[in-house]
Amino acid sequence: MKKPLLGVAVRQVLAAALITSCSLSALADSGPREAKHIILLIGDGMNIEHEIAASRYLFGNDFDLSFHTLPYQGNQSTWDVSTYKYWSDGIYDPQAIRPTLGYDPAQGGAAPYPLSPEGPGAEGYLKAKATDSASAATAWASGYKTDDGNLSWLPGDPDTGGNRTGDGSLKTIAEHLRELKDYAIGVVSTVPFTHATPAAFVSHNKSRNNYGDIGHEIIATLKPEVVIGGGHPGYDGSPTNNYIAAEDYDNLKNGVYGAEYVFVERFPGVDGGLSLLTGAQQAVAEGKKLFGLFGKEGDGNFESLKPNDLPATPTVTQATRENPTYTEATLAALKVLSQDPDGFFLMAEQGDIDWANHANDFQRMVGTIKDLHDGVQAVIDFVNQPNDAIDWRNTLLIVTSDHSNNYMRNRTVLGAGDLPEQTPNCTGSQCYPGGEVTFGTTSHTNELTRIYAMGAGSRRFESAELEWYPRVRILDNTQVFQVMMAAAGVPQVSPLRIRK
């Protein structure tokens, strides 16, 4: 099924829709109440072209995913210190940042394609150097820019100068909100719980690859109220992965952490979503924390949902019920966290979107975004439930992506249920002989990502735009930290200064 590319008229409608988002968000953000509940939902490695592709598969329209209904819709720069240094002769001064060295709208576009045309040579520019998930999550978690690979640790890996314990580590939003507001904190991921995105919120390390140390800090020191993710050692077929130290796993399962945590793990023939939600119920009844450890052999992630090529009949298949879906994991987390009368902070990541995108795997990408779409809708429904203490006047929901990936472009418009013909391994990844989609790389790109928000404090995103990029409505990823902290009623002074 072939139709022309997104036309000029459609782009104008989109531009108009972006402008009216201001007035809509006023409706969803009335009153002065603080955000007692902050829910940050991440599609790792997802850009707007991936969102459009998944929306077309599921609904036959470009912007019909659950998060496309949120009233605030903006664009976010994601560059890290490594990207910045690539363009600045190796110099990064946090007191004199020139944002256009990290991302230049004149070259990459004032909004992500197809919302805005890119400048000449944009593909090469955007592919040249991009953030990784560790530094991108550090920006959201701490408000600092850092190097590739660092988890809430200062750039350059110093042993002093951080704002946490005097070493190079950085206090995360989870730590701030627990300390200042007594919020419960939780992290969820469909990839190993010690992977970069969740880890940056609840651990500190000079390298994202130190899985054992990262896991030990999470389990033995930080002890979030909820941890749910992959990385189960019994399903981790690769000896190099080791997403959790043997002793920590043993202590969770049998020993010293049992008094604090209800521990739920993958088990052959057992419905993982159901056992996790039952575990959450038990944790609530017993006043305990919740730890869910799942994942599959090899990579340690939950098996991705798989869409079927059935034109006009979009359907998605789950490979096994032994892992929870993103929705079930997120709802289990909310069940436990919402017990805290002081409030909570939850970060929940659909992490396999990025893995599908590294492989240029369109089919898997659509399935993983469907997983995120379902989870976001479930969270919206959860907040909308009547007769409880959680509503949009005290809850801030953010849906975004840490970085883009693979420079995918939709070349023809596929209808609902329609997938392009896809064959593996012709150029090291996937081939699309019909030309419906093209890919520019198997790595991250420095394209702007989308950010969607609703609820208490979400209007702060509008006022934060233009602070970093004059005349262009782009948010920097470190500003997400500032907005969340201000929304919670505990604004922080940014450690970064912009050189105008």
Ligand SMILES: [Zn+2]
């Ligand atoms: Zn990646």
